[in-house]
Amino acid sequence: xxxxxxxxxxxxxxxxxxxxxxxxxxxxxxxxxxxxxxxxxxxxxxxxxxxxxxxxxxxxxxxxxxxxxxxxxxxxxxxxxxxxxxxxxxxxxxxxxxxxxxxxxxxxxxxxxxxxxxxxxxxxx
Amino acid sequence: xxxxxxxxxxxxxxxxxxxxxxxxxxxxxxxxxxxxxxxxxxxxxxxxxxxxxxxxxxxxxxxxxxxxxxxxxxxxxxxxxxxxxxxxxxxxxxxxxxxxxxxxxxx
Numbered sequence: 718x719x720x721x722x723x724x725x726x727x728x729x730x731x732x733x734x735x736x737x738x739x740x741x742x743x744x745x746x747x748x749x750x751x752x753x754x755x756x757x758x759x760x761x762x763x764x765x766x767x768x769x770x771x772x773x774x775x776x777x778x779x780x781x782x783x784x785x786x787x788x789x790x791x792x793x794x795x796x797x798x799x800x801x802x803x804x805x806x807x808x809x810x811x812x813x814x815x816x817x818x819x820x821x822x823x824x825x826x827x828x829x830x831x832x833x834x835x836x837x838x839x840x841x842x
Numbered sequence: 843x844x845x846x847x848x849x850x851x852x853x854x855x856x857x858x859x860x861x862x863x864x865x866x867x868x869x870x871x872x873x874x875x876x877x878x879x880x881x882x883x884x885x886x887x888x889x890x891x892x893x894x895x896x897x898x899x900x901x902x903x904x905x906x907x908x909x910x911x912x913x914x915x916x917x918x919x920x921x922x923x924x925x926x927x928x929x930x931x932x933x934x935x936x937x938x939x940x941x942x943x944x945x946x947x948x949x
Contacts, residue, residue, distance in 0.1 A: 764938050826933070827931075827933025827936055828888065829886075829888060830888040830891075834884075834885055
């Protein structure tokens with residue numbers, strides 16, 4: 718069974734930093750692209766970032782580009798999101814999600830059948 | 843960036859009735875369109891991808907159709923567990939992946 722478990726959320730002041738982790742199990746981690754998607758309280762879903770299998774491609778939404786950094790450790794089956802210069806509008810539940818098909822090709826990526834339970838990040842003074 | 847627009851924002855339906863949800867893309871996404879269901883306090887659940895392919899374990903009462911810029915999710919006979927928020931998402935031209943604003947299906 719595919720499992721994704723996020724951790725690292727919490728309360729942080731504006732301008733602060735936080736590092737989220739996503740621990741994966743139940744599949745061959747190194748062969749799947751992974752995404753971060755967030756959801757502000759009471760609002761819709763917003764894609765944040767993608768990282769390919771071999772870390773050859775990393776993409777970000779414009780709203781987080783230059784502030785957030787996505788990485789993965791295939792030896793530890795883990796995905797990370799380093800969030801710096803946090804703003805009030807970054808307050809959200811952050812989900813990690815896995816692509817449907819094992820591939821390093823973006824053309825077959827972007828379908829998200831597996832999600833973690835999410836971790837809440839609150840940016841407030 | 844491709845903008846996804848869902849309608850209606852809220853759909854009031856009785857159990858056993860048919861529900862039809864719409865999603866429009868600001869430019870063609872061919873059939874690279876997915877639908878997700880989300881219940882309160884839970885992560886989204888993939889229902890449909892490729893506009894019309896049901897994901898693993900999804901009941902046959904869920905069906906998707908459309909191509910280009912107009913898409914529909916139909917729930918043929920609403921069950922109590924189907925009351926939730928539904929999102930469409932395009933993966934044809936990304937980054938960024940983009941989601942619609944959601945349709946809440948309520949009793």
